[in-house]
Each structure stands twice: as structure tokens, then as C-alpha cells.
Amino acid sequence: MEKEFKVAAVQAAPCYLDLRSGVEKAIGYIEEAAKAGARLVAFPETWLPGYPNHIWLGSVAWSMQFTQSYFENSVEAGSDADRAIAEAARRNGIQVSMGLSERDGGSLYIAQWHYDENGNVIQRRRKLKPTHVERTVFGEGDGSDLAVNETALGRVGQLSCWEHLQPLSKYAMYAQNEQIHCAAWPNFALYNGGAHALGHEVNNGASMVYAVEGSCFVLAPCATVDKAMQDLLCEGDPQREALLRLGGGYTRIYAPDGRSIGSDLPDTEEGLVFADIDLGLIALAKAAADPAGHYARRDVTRLLLNSERQRPVVHFREFAGEALPEAESDDEQPVTSEAAE
Structure with a gap:
């Protein structure tokens, strides 16, 4: 395992409600990150x-007018869009953490889908609890x-x-000795400062605290x-000025001591934020405070975590006179470069 390498985080506008163009734009950033020497790029x-x-x-x-288009342009596992991203990761030898609406x-x-440098899917994860009005769209x-x-x-x-505001979820991650964390954020352009909790100060602060608490590197695209x-x-102009301003991109990369170590981009500019990271620094950070290790008090507080995948239907078969769960894999089949071809 390498200890020192370059990583990248994307700051860019999506191709809104246009999946085909969005995948093409994503591949462009994957190629750009790899060409610059990055080993991991997060969206x-x-x-x-x-x-x-x-x-x-x-x-x-009012928002229902966008429902069908948003659904149709969301991404299915094993789809052409999925295979194209996997192939881009393989072709460029780079890991990709892609933020997407999964159908x-x-x-x-x-969802966040993590592809390795060979184009295999490491994980397909879903946000545990959509925030506020997100629940009108997502499960x-x-x-x-x-x-x-x-x-x-x-x-x-x-x-x-805002999973980064959930103390128990964060602790579950820290306890797994996380070294690199991909913190996916939307734009910070809503309400033009009228809702401070939705702005970049609070949310970049959450990413910074995660880095310090978890003693890990945090990519926050x-x-x-x-x-x-x-x-x-x-x-009209009143809505543009009050509800959704241009820009709102505040991409950062944080070190385990909370420092912002990435290159800087203005919040209205598109591009990649790069940083060179050294996993050896994690040992220094955890020597001071390892929240799930020597700095924990298991006799006082512990986390109860149900890590089983929950399925809407469990099929049973008859075996030796008893009803037993039908065997089925918990994991998706990886999207390999062979599948992409």
C-alpha cells in the first residue's frame, strides 16, 4: 500500500437532468485528474x-414538474452509464467516488459508488436518511x-x-479505522445566506471536524x-438573487489535523482541487486522540450497529423439513472492464 500520493475533488456544475452529457463530463474530470497524477477522484x-x-x-x-425527468436521468447499477464510469476508472488507473441519484x-x-483503479465496484452505498425535503424524492x-x-x-x-452531522454514524465509520473519507456535498448556493446552516461555513466545518475526529484525510467535493x-x-431576477445564486462551490481537502491542504478555487469556478496526502500523518493524529481506540471509554459509552442489509422480501425454501432462508448474495456483481467492453 502506498502512503504518499495525490488525490482530487471535483468542483463543477452538473449537466442538470441530462445523464448522457453528465457522464461525458464526469469522464473528462476522471481523465484530467489521472493525467495530473491523482490516484483517487471524488465527485x-x-x-x-x-x-x-x-x-x-x-x-x-410545483416541483413535481421535474419528477419524471429526474427519475429517468438517474443511474441504474449495471447500466451503460455505470459501465462507462467503470471503464474510465480502469482506462485511467484511478479510483473514483461518484455521487449520484441511484434508480x-x-x-x-x-448514492455514492466507489470504483477501484481496475474498474471494479468496491461499494454502492446509500445515504441512510435523506435530509428534510429530500425525503420527497429519495428512499x-x-x-x-x-x-x-x-x-x-x-x-x-x-x-x-448532513450524514456528517450524525454523531453515531460518524463513530461507526471511525471505528473501522478509516484513512481516507469521501464527503460528498451539493452546492452551497441555496437561499443566498438566508439559511446559515446550509452555507459553506457550517458544512465545510463539518468536513474539517470529521477529519480531526476521525484522524483521517477528507475529500469534500x-x-x-x-x-x-x-x-x-x-x-425572474428576484428568485435568482434570493433563492439560488450562481456558484456555491466550496470544495476542500482536509488533513487529519484539520488543515485545508488542497489547491484553491473560487466558488464560481469549475475544476479540480488537488492535494498530496501522506497516510503516515494519521499515526501522529491518532497518537493524540483515537476516538474508537485508546481515547474511547467502552465501559461508559458504546455504539449498537445493525450492519445487515435490509431487504423488502426474504425468500424461503424447504430443506430437511425446515423453512430456511434462500441463499442470495449480499453484494452486487462488480462492474469490470470486461463488462464495459
Whole structure:
């Protein structure tokens, strides 16, 4: 396992409600990150096909005009879009953490899919609890989505947005010795400062605290709002100025001591934020405070975690006169480069 390498986080507007163009744009960033020497690139929350800002801008009835298009442009596991991202990861020899709206049957989920440098899927996770009006669009994940995975770059985990305000979920991740964390965020452009908790100060602060608490590196990609999205969602200048401003991208990369170590981009500019990381620094941080290790008091407080995947239907078969659960795999088949070809 390498200890020192470059990572990248995306700051860019999605191709809103246009999955085909979004995948093409994503592949461009994957190629750019790899060409610059990055070994891992992380994308913002639901960057495919874009974060559904419309649910924050009007009534549920008004936002329903976008429902069908958002559903149709969301991503299914094993689809052409999935295979294209896997092939881009393989072709460029880079790990990819992709934030997307996952379509499964008739439901959508806020998801993060982690592809390794060979194009195999390491994990498909879902946000455990959509936040506020997100619940009008997305379903819930379960305890199997609180997972840290061993990779060629170290132990990598993922969470989305305000999952970083859930102390117990964070602790479940820290306890798995996470070294690199992909924190997917939407744009910070809503309400033009009228809701401080939704702004970049609070949410970048959450990513910074995660890095310090977990003694890990945090990649915190954040999307932007472009004029095309603003024109589609806002009716007139008052809405543009008050509800959804241009920009709102505040992508950061944090070290285990809380320092912002990435290159800087203005919040209205699209591009990649890069940082060189050294996993050896984690030992220094954890020597001071390892929240699930020597700094814990298991005799006082402990976490109860149900990490089983929850299924809507469990099939039974008859065996030796007893009803036993039918064997079925808990894991998705990996999307390999062979499948992409």
C-alpha cells in the first residue's frame, strides 16, 4: 500500500437532468485528474444527474414538474452509464467516488459508488436518511451503508452531506479505522445566506471536524450552480438573487489535523482541487486522540450497529423439513472492464 500520493475533488456544475452529457463530463474530470497524477477522484452529492435543487425552491406540487425527468436521468447499477464510469476508472488507473441519484425499481436513493483503479465496484452505498425535503424524492439506506473498505490506497469510506452531522454514524465509520473519507456535498448556493446552516461555513466545518475526529484525510467535493440550472429553476431576477445564486462551490481537502491542504478555487469556478496526502500523518493524529481506540471509554459509552442489509422480501425454501432462508448474495456483481467492453 502506498502512503504518499495525490488525490482530487471535483468542483463543477452538473449537466442538470441530462445523464448522457453528465457522464461525458464526469469522464473528462476522471481523465484530467489521472493525467495530473491523482490516484483517487471524488465527485459531489448526486452529481449525476445533479442535486435536485427544485425541491427547495417551491411547493411539492410545483416541483413535481421535474419528477419524471429526474427519475429517468438517474443511474441504474449495471447500466451503460455505470459501465462507462467503470471503464474510465480502469482506462485511467484511478479510483473514483461518484455521487449520484441511484434508480432501483421505482425508487431513488442518494448514492455514492466507489470504483477501484481496475474498474471494479468496491461499494454502492446509500445515504441512510435523506435530509428534510429530500425525503420527497429519495428512499433510505441501511446499516450496511456505513462501511469502510480496504483498497490499494488504504481504507476508504464515504458519507453524503448532513450524514456528517450524525454523531453515531460518524463513530461507526471511525471505528473501522478509516484513512481516507469521501464527503460528498451539493452546492452551497441555496437561499443566498438566508439559511446559515446550509452555507459553506457550517458544512465545510463539518468536513474539517470529521477529519480531526476521525484522524483521517477528507475529500469534500462540492458542486456549483451554473446559469443553465438557474434559468431552468428560477422565475425572474428576484428568485435568482434570493433563492439560488450562481456558484456555491466550496470544495476542500482536509488533513487529519484539520488543515485545508488542497489547491484553491473560487466558488464560481469549475475544476479540480488537488492535494498530496501522506497516510503516515494519521499515526501522529491518532497518537493524540483515537476516538474508537485508546481515547474511547467502552465501559461508559458504546455504539449498537445493525450492519445487515435490509431487504423488502426474504425468500424461503424447504430443506430437511425446515423453512430456511434462500441463499442470495449480499453484494452486487462488480462492474469490470470486461463488462464495459
